[in-house]
Structure formats: structure tokens, C-alpha cells
Amino acid sequence: MPRLTVNDHPVEIAMDPQTPLLWGLRDGANLTGTKYGCGVGDCGACTVLVDGAALRACLVTLGECEGRFVTTIEGLSADRSHPMQQAMVAEQAIQCGFCTPGIVIGGAALLARNANPSEAEIREALTNLCRCGVYPRLIAAVQRAGRVMRREEIISAAPAPGIAPSDAARKVPALTLPEKAPPLNKTTSERQEQRP
Amino acid sequence: MAPSRRSVSRRGILIGTLAGGGLAVGYLLRPRRYPLPLEPGRDEYAFGAWIKIAGDGVVSVAVPQVEMGQGVTTLLPQIVAHELGADWRQVAVEPAPASALYANAVLAAKWAPLWMPAVPGLAEAPEGFIARRWAEDHRFNVTADGTSLAAYEGPARAAAASARALLTQAAAARWNVAPEECEVAGGLVIHGDKRLNFGPLAAQAASFSPPDPPPLRAEPMSERPGEFLPGAPLRYPRLDLPSKVDGSWTFAGDVRLPDMLRAAIRHAPIGTSSLSGLDETAARGLRGFRRFVRGPDWVAALADDWWTAESALTRAAPRFRVARGSDSGEVDRALDDAMALGSPTRIHLTGDSNAIEGGLPTQIRYEVAPAVHATIETASATARYENGRLELWVGTQAPEAVRTAAAHATGIAAGDVLLYPMAIGGSFDRRLECDHAAQAAVLAKEAGRPVQLTLSRRQEHFATFPRAPAVAVMAARPDAEGRPIGWRARIAAPAAAREFGRRFFSGDAPFDALDAVARTADPLALEGAVPAYAVPNLAVDHVPAAIGLPTGRMRGNAHGYTAFFNESFVDELAHQAGREPLSFRMAMLGHEPRLAECLQRAASLAQWGGGGDHSGQGIACHVIGEGRIALVASARRDENGVRVDKLSAVADIGRIVNLDIARQQVEGGLIFGLGLALGCSPNYTGGRPDGERLSDLALPTLADCPAVEVEFVDSAADPADPADPGELGVAVVAPAVANALFSATGLRFRRLPLFAEDM
Known part of the structure; x- marks a missing residue:
């Protein structure tokens, strides 16, 4: 085994x-x-x-x-925080999403060894096929992820999964915590609220 | 191929009755009430079939169209959010099951020639009453032909306007003010300095009766190109993207059920084939292998994991008896014969037919080979059969057809099939037909355990019916200036739309459908053949060709070849007359200012230099419904063949709901069309497509992706129908590249894919 x-x-x-x-x-x-x-x-x-x-x-x-x-x-990443994940969402370099995990991983590997890749290096490194045709956005997405890795830019395009309703309600005026129905994932939200 | 090819002939009877007249009136006027398809959960309140509002303020929008990358999971909720006055951050989305309440009457009307071939005109009437009723009765919510906005914007918007009025009423009652003095914005009902959000109002609002008609906002959802500077933030980011970057967005093959087996399959070659041999003993001893299941023209292996199932099939080496195996040589001969000997049916005539009879001074032949979709996701479905009930997880553009087929295949009623709509990993119309779902259902019933069927890459290509091939002889009679005063397109092609209709609506087996339409003219198979140009005498003739290869729908459909014929031909006419290709076109577009504007803007975007002097620039334009596009391509040949450096497109698709999604679609359509222009075309021998591997199909890659720039005309016209601007991109790119290659090389490329011709 x-x-x-x-x-x-x-x-x-x-x-x-x-x-x-x-x-x-x-x-x-x-x-x-x-x-x-x-x-x-x-x-x-x-x-x-x-x-x-x-x-x-x-x-x-x-x-x-x-x-x-x-x-x-x-x-x-535990919370979609990898720069490549954020940049793909920010540039909307995704359509059906089937090839996306492979592209994100490929981009992450490239950036790990070269946080400032040239257009030619990106073209050479990402050999993934995408039939929806997101290619025209990929160079920009990888380069933007590179800027985040180099701490020249911050992106918050893809929110972390499992945001507690109470946290969401604090941020978004249109949301409230209902009085009658407590959230189903109570333990999760309590745990998240205790975070610093 | 599915065990379920017959079936649903009842539809034919129903339609026959309807066409008969007398009975139809009662049938149409009987009032209908349909149950709400989405049940509200705890502390959730339904506002029609489209919207649920929860006590915490989350607004859930039902989406009855399948997400396959085109962004419908964002577009319909965005329309609701705008009309309702919601904050985008409070909007959630859920796929909706098939229901009469989500009938796609627009597509039903468009496809009336396919489901009501005898008298399609009845259902194509503008008010679409018959089509609507038919679509409701058949829970027809097919996602295709870019009809999502045309079919669903109205009802989704009405539901949102109605919900907004009810929420306002509830708030006004609490504040003891007039509802007219309140407004709704940002997810809040507002009166002076008082504000309430939707959550606490939802229960009471849902108890009022909705206003009739719903009080729509003055302006529908619209993002105008001029409002967005480069780099401006998205106002409505796509809702589906965050879960697509962490692996949590699930496709049918990602479903995991307790006790589930995996299945792999081998299909017979394309023909009228049957299984003739299988070495079952060869799979013995494979750990985790369970058993083989034989279908009429397929065999599947069941195992604990997919790799073992696939390995078992490889070892057992199934053999098939093949009759009428499709063959590329036969396809070419059939098209040649049709062109030479077939009897044409005139499907369009403008002006005087005498002006375009017989041999015309300019006659040029163009050819387009069959082309496959090559989606990255291979067909996959998950099925559970228990106590006479079937659950199906499948990504399909036609859920109700899948439900019916799976019910038939397992011998149960459609009402006992529960279909969970899953997202699709790129379809391009490949998943309009989903034989694999019925196969998965049969396997689950046989196994007595849940089964997940996934096609191997090679099997995906065996199970794909390609876009139809076509041959055209384009003929023109130019005037003294070289402009055509007569234009005749004679196109030999299979009656592809009708053939699909026979399979889809009558349940015909593929070769029965082929035979049934062998000599039928098919205007839908020649969509886009009438050029936008003002030509006084113009005819389009269809010569039906029996090519012995079943064909299917594909993104762009007939526009994929008719745009190539028209725009290559008009370019040749321009050069023949010694005229510059852009002004040559413009001179014939006085009546089409919107297309003329696209052309002019595309030319200036690309710094169009006239296409002369081996510049490698080529231009083309095309119209689909109310959508228009013009494209300048820069291309050249190098040691690797065709090299496309740049694509500059300008599209007018009327009012735009979501600008970046529209841009994604045009970009993606251009790249997809580039794939069709340069590859995607297997050869068939004895029913076997070559090109088992994706790398055999010359698909576009990032390495050779051209620079792409896309602009939109600012327009308040109705959204283009088809609203999918991707189809425009698919259609226009092949002729623009071919024209660019003429500029670069002096050679005319009159065959698709382009590389098939000697360079």
C-alpha cells in the first residue's frame, strides 16, 4: 500500500x-x-x-x-488565499472551471520558483488546455499573482469559504442574524468568532 | 447508443393533434397551475418560482439554465439583484429543477421546425403562445442557442419587481407610511432616515398578494461599455468563481456516494454496430474489479475505482461487429455527389431569380470538414437506483430529455427519476445529448449500488457526433465596379438540425435519424448563409447530403461554416475587383449601420492598413440574430504552420447585462473558433475517429494564443438574440484568419481546418 x-x-x-x-x-x-x-x-x-x-x-x-x-x-491554501487563486478570480480568468485547478497549481508552481515571470516564461510554463478560452487573461492573472507574492499588491477577490453569518452581517448592512433561527453550523461560527 | 433510443413518440401524437386544429384550442386554453419547484427551507420565504428570501437577508435566486462557463449563474441573479434593489453580497444561487414554470418558450419557438416539422410556422408566431404551452407541457428548459436572456430575463425581473413591492409594503406598514414614499436599494427598504433590511420583512411580505402587473424599474440591468475604464473594479463579480479555485465546485464525476462503484465504458464504432466479443476472463484477478455489463452496442466495467474499471476493459478487449461504419472518404464523396448531382432546395430568395441562374462569372468552392467539441470534461454521470426510484447527477443542457431517457432505459416512469442538475465542464452543445446518463442509470440498476460512469478521453470522441461538414459553391455576378448584383450560395450539407431533432424529440437511433432526413432541406442547417450585404438578387440553396456520419449541435452551429463561406467569398470578390476589402464591404452596408460601425471600429482598433502589401491583416464580419461582430486578424505562416498574432474584435450585442462576462464570451468564442479553424477535425475510418488524444486535434494553447482585444458598441437595443456573444466570435474568426493568410501569403485557404490544405 x-x-x-x-x-x-x-x-x-x-x-x-x-x-x-x-x-x-x-x-x-x-x-x-x-x-x-x-x-x-x-x-x-x-x-x-x-x-x-x-x-x-x-x-x-x-x-x-x-x-x-x-x-x-x-x-x-485553507481559505483561497494563495495569490494564484485570488488573481484568477480577480481577473475572471475562469469560465467552466474544469481546467482551473490544474492551471492554478501550474501557476503556483511557476511563481514559487520565479515570482516575477515574463510573458514568455508564463506561456512556456502553463501548457494546460482550456476550451472555454481563458488564455487571453492568463498572462495578466499570473503576473498579478506575482505582484501579490512580491507584496506589491493585495487582492481580496475570492472570499474564504464558510464565513460565519454573524461576520457577514457585521460587514453587509443588508444581512442580519435572524432571531428565530440560529445558524446550523453553530460550532463553526463560534470557533471563527473566537479568532483574533 | 443509449439503451433508450426509441421512446417519447407520444410527443409526436400530441403535436399531431395540435396541428389538426379543433382539439388544439381546448388544449391551449385549459388553465394551468404548477407547484413551486423550489421549496423554501426553514425561515425562508418564496417569491414566485425565482426568489427566496431568508430571515437573515440572504436572497436565493433560482437558475433554471445549466452553468457551463457562460456565466448564467451570475447573469440571472444579477438581473434579480438589480430589479430587487439587493446588495450583491447578499445574493445566493441555486440550480433549479425542470419545471413548467421555467419553460424556455423562446428556444421552443426557434426549434419549432424540429418538434413540429409539419407546421412549424404555427409555433414561430411572434406571441409564441403555442411554443410557450408546448414548452410548459414538456418542462422544456433546454440551455442552448443563446436564449437564456431572451427567455428568462423577463420572468426573473418580474418576480424581483414583485418581491420588491411586497417588501416595501411590509416596511411601509411597520412605519405607517405610504409605500410609494419608500425606496429599495443596497438590500434595504428606505424611508427618510428609517431603514429595514429584507430579512425581518420577508415573512410578512410573502403573505401579501403580489401586485399585477409587477412594478418594474424604469431601466433594466445594463452595464455600458463607456462606464468602465480599464482596470475598473467589477460591479457584479461572477458568483461561481471562488469555488472554482479551491476544488469545491463539483461536476457530475465529483459526486461521492456511500458504496458507489465506478464504471468505464467502450462504445461500438459509429455505425449500426453491436458487441461481438469480450474476453471476460482477462479481467480476473484485478483487485477491485466487480463485473462487466453488456449493452446493445457498448460494454461497461464496474470496479471500486475508475482506473481498475478502465484497465479491465483494456484487458478484455471488446470487439464489435460494425455495419455502416462512418468513413471520412464516404463523407467527402457524399458531399461531392450532392454538389454535382443533388437537387437543391431554395431556402432564401431576394430579387430576381433569373439574375442568378446557371453559370455565373465568379464561382468558388469552399469546404468545411466535420469538427468535434473536445471538451476537457469527459461525459460523466452518477446514478442511484433504489426501490424503483432513480436519482441522477448529471450535467446536461436538456435535463428533461435526460430524465425521460433514463426512465425509459430502466423501465420506470419519468416521475420516479430525480435529476440533480450539475455544472458542466465546457459543453459547446456537446451535452445537449447525454446518452451516458441513461447508461449510468442502467448500470446502477444492474449493480444494485450507486454507479458513477466516466468516459475515457478516447470514448468521449467515440460518443461525440461532430459538427456537420459542408461544401459550398459561392457564385456571383459583379457589376462594373466589381460589386455583386447577383449572389448565389449553393451549400451541400447534411440536414443537421433536423437530424438532431429526430434524435432529440422523436428518440430516433442515430442512423434512423440520418436516414429519415437524408433528402430533407433544412434551413436551420444553413443559418447565417444569407449575408448582411445589400445584394439585389440573392439566393441560398440547400443540397441535402447523406454523409453516413451522424452530426450534432456545436457552439455557433451553421454560422461556423456559413460565415466562413460568405466572408471568404466577399473578400475574394473585393480582391478580384481590385478594391480594398473594408470599403468594399462598407459600400454594401448602407442599410446596416450597426454592422458598419463594428467594422469601422474594429479597423481602427487594429490599425487596419487595407490588408495589402503582405501585411497579414484580414477582416471579416458576421450577424447572428440581433448580434453583430467585426474582426481584424493578423496572421502569418512560419515554420510551424499558421501563426495568428492578434485578434481585434468589436461587437454590438445590444444592451449588455454583464460587461466582463460578455467580454469573456467573445474572447472565448474567438479562441474556440480558432480551434475550429486550425484543427478539431478527426478522420473517421470504419466508424472510428482518429485523434484519440487531445494533442492530435491541434487545439489552441496558451503558447500560441494571439493577443485578443475586444470592444463593445454602447447600445440600448434589446440584448442580442442569441444573447450568447460567444457564438459571434466562433463564427467570425475562421474567415478573418483565412483572409489574413491571403494577405500574408497570396494564397487562398478555402478549406477548414486551414492546416489541412497544402501550405
Whole structure:
């Protein structure tokens, strides 16, 4: 049974070691943000970080990932705060969203080694296919993410998931905390309110 | 291919009765009431079928159209938010199930020739009464042909206006003031310095009876291009994007159910084929493999994970007996034969037909090969069958058709099928037909456990019916200035729209549909063939071709080839006359000032230099419904083939609801159209498409993506119908690039995809 670290959790996946990492993630670990588009490395929808490098998860087996650190789109940040996530939303460089996780991971890997990539470097690094045609926005999105990484800019385009209704109500005058119905996820909201 | 091809012939009977006359009146006038499709949850209050307001102020908007990237999940809520006076941050969205209350009467009217082929004119009447009633009866809420705004802006807006009036009434009653003195903005009802938000008012507001008619705001939702400087913040950012960057946005293949099996499938080649052999023993010993399930012309493997299911099929090497396997050579021959020998049907005539009979001084032939969608998401569906009831998770443009087909395939009533609408990973009309959903349903019933079926990439291409191929002979009689006084387009193509209609509305098997329409003229298959230019004598002829390859819908549909024919041809006429291509076009557009403006602005945006001197610039324009676009392309040839450097487009799509979404659609349409211009075209041999891999299809990549600039004309006209401006981009790009290549190389490229021709 292959043992590896996925999104900082050590896991043992009960599947044949010859299984592509993609299916280990999707069907073994239920991490469905990593998408299947072709199975042969053409589309890049299954791109994940393996020891920090962007790899096609369909081209590497679970066995080959033994002992390695895998980061999927779910683990890139806890709250959509990675600059690449924020920049993709801010530039609306997303349409159907199927290729997006792979592009975000690919961009994050590029920026991790070069926070100020040229247009040519971005074109060379992001080989992901997108049929909706977001390409015209991708260069700007990656460069904007780079500016955020270099602390030249701040973006808050994609809010964190699971905002407590009470926090939302404090920010947005149109929202109130209802008197009758307490929020369903009470423990979550209490925990969030206690944060500094 | 699905086990469910027959079925739904009852629709034919119903339509027949209707067309008969007498019975129709009673049928139409019977009053209807439909239950609310979305049940309000705890402390939530429904305002019609479109809006729910919760005690905490969250406004949930129902979206009865499927999200496939085009932004409808934002557009309809935005219309509601504007009309209601809501704060965008309080707006939530939920996909709505099929219901008569969400009938797409606009598309029903447009497709009347497909569901009521005998007397389509009845339903195409402007008031659309018959189409509306038919759409309601069939819970027809198909997402296609850019009809979302035309069909749903009105009802969504009316519901919002009504809710605003009721909230105002509730607030006015509390304050003891006149409702007319209150206003609603930013999610608050306001009177002087008093304000209340929607949450505490919702319960009481929902108990009043709604005003009739609803008091609409003076101005509908509109974002004007001039209001947005470059870099200006978005006023209505897309609601679906945050969950698309963290992996939480789910597609049908991402559904996870307890005890669920995964399925892979092998389809027979495209033809009338059946399964003839399977080495079941070869899969023994594969850990997690469960069993094979055989269909009439497919076989599926079930396993604990998808990879094992796929591996089992690879080992078992299914064999198929193939008859009438589709073949590219046969396709080409059929189109040639139709052009040479077929009998044309005139589907359009302006002026004097004598002026355009027989051989004309200029006759040029153009060809377009079949093209596939190549969506990155392969077809996927999840099904659970328990106690005679079926649950289906599927991304489809036609939910009710899927529901009916799945019910038929499993032998239950459609009422026992619950369909959860899922988002689609790029469709481009590929998911108008969803045989895989019925297959997943059969597998779940066989397995007695939930099953998730996902097509491999290769199978996605086996299951795809391509956009129809077409051959045109464009003919013109120029006057002394070189301008055409006669224009005749003779187009050989399969009756693609009618063929789709036979499958979609009558449940025909693919080859039955082919045969049924083999000699039928099909105006919908030639949409866009009538050019926008003022030509005194103009005819469009359809020569139906029986090509032996089933064809399907695709983004842009017929416009994808008719724009190529028209705009390549008019460019050739200009050069033949020694005229500059832009002014040549302008001279024929005195009656079309909106298109003329697009052309002029695109020219200035691109610094159009006339296209001469090997500049590599080419120009083209096209009209779809009330939408107009002009494009200047810069292209050249290099060692790798065609290189497109820049696309400069100006579109007039009337009033724009969301400017950045409109821009996304035009950009994306241009890139998609570029893919169709340069690739996306498999060859078929014995029913097998080559190009099993995406890399075989020459799809556009970031590395070779041209610079794209898009501007919009500021317009208060009705939103273009089709409102999907992406279709405009798809149509216009191929001829603009072909014309640019002529400028660059002196060679005319008269075949799509362009690279297929010798460079």
C-alpha cells in the first residue's frame, strides 16, 4: 500500500501501486478537485504539486509517490488565499472551471520558483488546455499573482469559504442574524468568532 | 447508443393533434397551475418560482439554465439583484429543477421546425403562445442557442419587481407610511432616515398578494461599455468563481456516494454496430474489479475505482461487429455527389431569380470538414437506483430529455427519476445529448449500488457526433465596379438540425435519424448563409447530403461554416475587383449601420492598413440574430504552420447585462473558433475517429494564443438574440484568419481546418 503525504496529511492509500496518482487522489482519497481530462498528460487538468513540482497526476503512479509530498488544489491554501487563486478570480480568468485547478497549481508552481515571470516564461510554463478560452487573461492573472507574492499588491477577490453569518452581517448592512433561527453550523461560527 | 433510443413518440401524437386544429384550442386554453419547484427551507420565504428570501437577508435566486462557463449563474441573479434593489453580497444561487414554470418558450419557438416539422410556422408566431404551452407541457428548459436572456430575463425581473413591492409594503406598514414614499436599494427598504433590511420583512411580505402587473424599474440591468475604464473594479463579480479555485465546485464525476462503484465504458464504432466479443476472463484477478455489463452496442466495467474499471476493459478487449461504419472518404464523396448531382432546395430568395441562374462569372468552392467539441470534461454521470426510484447527477443542457431517457432505459416512469442538475465542464452543445446518463442509470440498476460512469478521453470522441461538414459553391455576378448584383450560395450539407431533432424529440437511433432526413432541406442547417450585404438578387440553396456520419449541435452551429463561406467569398470578390476589402464591404452596408460601425471600429482598433502589401491583416464580419461582430486578424505562416498574432474584435450585442462576462464570451468564442479553424477535425475510418488524444486535434494553447482585444458598441437595443456573444466570435474568426493568410501569403485557404490544405 503506497504511503505518502497529501495536503500535509500522511495517508496510506489502499490501491494497487500501479494506479495513477490521479485516481488515487480522486477515488482513493476523494480529493475531486484534481480533474481527469485525458489520462495521457495532454490537458493538464490533473496537475498537482509533488515535492513542490507541478506534475501531471495521470502520468505518475501511486507507487512512484511513495514517501513524497503531494499538494492538490484543496491543499494549496485553507481559505483561497494563495495569490494564484485570488488573481484568477480577480481577473475572471475562469469560465467552466474544469481546467482551473490544474492551471492554478501550474501557476503556483511557476511563481514559487520565479515570482516575477515574463510573458514568455508564463506561456512556456502553463501548457494546460482550456476550451472555454481563458488564455487571453492568463498572462495578466499570473503576473498579478506575482505582484501579490512580491507584496506589491493585495487582492481580496475570492472570499474564504464558510464565513460565519454573524461576520457577514457585521460587514453587509443588508444581512442580519435572524432571531428565530440560529445558524446550523453553530460550532463553526463560534470557533471563527473566537479568532483574533 | 443509449439503451433508450426509441421512446417519447407520444410527443409526436400530441403535436399531431395540435396541428389538426379543433382539439388544439381546448388544449391551449385549459388553465394551468404548477407547484413551486423550489421549496423554501426553514425561515425562508418564496417569491414566485425565482426568489427566496431568508430571515437573515440572504436572497436565493433560482437558475433554471445549466452553468457551463457562460456565466448564467451570475447573469440571472444579477438581473434579480438589480430589479430587487439587493446588495450583491447578499445574493445566493441555486440550480433549479425542470419545471413548467421555467419553460424556455423562446428556444421552443426557434426549434419549432424540429418538434413540429409539419407546421412549424404555427409555433414561430411572434406571441409564441403555442411554443410557450408546448414548452410548459414538456418542462422544456433546454440551455442552448443563446436564449437564456431572451427567455428568462423577463420572468426573473418580474418576480424581483414583485418581491420588491411586497417588501416595501411590509416596511411601509411597520412605519405607517405610504409605500410609494419608500425606496429599495443596497438590500434595504428606505424611508427618510428609517431603514429595514429584507430579512425581518420577508415573512410578512410573502403573505401579501403580489401586485399585477409587477412594478418594474424604469431601466433594466445594463452595464455600458463607456462606464468602465480599464482596470475598473467589477460591479457584479461572477458568483461561481471562488469555488472554482479551491476544488469545491463539483461536476457530475465529483459526486461521492456511500458504496458507489465506478464504471468505464467502450462504445461500438459509429455505425449500426453491436458487441461481438469480450474476453471476460482477462479481467480476473484485478483487485477491485466487480463485473462487466453488456449493452446493445457498448460494454461497461464496474470496479471500486475508475482506473481498475478502465484497465479491465483494456484487458478484455471488446470487439464489435460494425455495419455502416462512418468513413471520412464516404463523407467527402457524399458531399461531392450532392454538389454535382443533388437537387437543391431554395431556402432564401431576394430579387430576381433569373439574375442568378446557371453559370455565373465568379464561382468558388469552399469546404468545411466535420469538427468535434473536445471538451476537457469527459461525459460523466452518477446514478442511484433504489426501490424503483432513480436519482441522477448529471450535467446536461436538456435535463428533461435526460430524465425521460433514463426512465425509459430502466423501465420506470419519468416521475420516479430525480435529476440533480450539475455544472458542466465546457459543453459547446456537446451535452445537449447525454446518452451516458441513461447508461449510468442502467448500470446502477444492474449493480444494485450507486454507479458513477466516466468516459475515457478516447470514448468521449467515440460518443461525440461532430459538427456537420459542408461544401459550398459561392457564385456571383459583379457589376462594373466589381460589386455583386447577383449572389448565389449553393451549400451541400447534411440536414443537421433536423437530424438532431429526430434524435432529440422523436428518440430516433442515430442512423434512423440520418436516414429519415437524408433528402430533407433544412434551413436551420444553413443559418447565417444569407449575408448582411445589400445584394439585389440573392439566393441560398440547400443540397441535402447523406454523409453516413451522424452530426450534432456545436457552439455557433451553421454560422461556423456559413460565415466562413460568405466572408471568404466577399473578400475574394473585393480582391478580384481590385478594391480594398473594408470599403468594399462598407459600400454594401448602407442599410446596416450597426454592422458598419463594428467594422469601422474594429479597423481602427487594429490599425487596419487595407490588408495589402503582405501585411497579414484580414477582416471579416458576421450577424447572428440581433448580434453583430467585426474582426481584424493578423496572421502569418512560419515554420510551424499558421501563426495568428492578434485578434481585434468589436461587437454590438445590444444592451449588455454583464460587461466582463460578455467580454469573456467573445474572447472565448474567438479562441474556440480558432480551434475550429486550425484543427478539431478527426478522420473517421470504419466508424472510428482518429485523434484519440487531445494533442492530435491541434487545439489552441496558451503558447500560441494571439493577443485578443475586444470592444463593445454602447447600445440600448434589446440584448442580442442569441444573447450568447460567444457564438459571434466562433463564427467570425475562421474567415478573418483565412483572409489574413491571403494577405500574408497570396494564397487562398478555402478549406477548414486551414492546416489541412497544402501550405
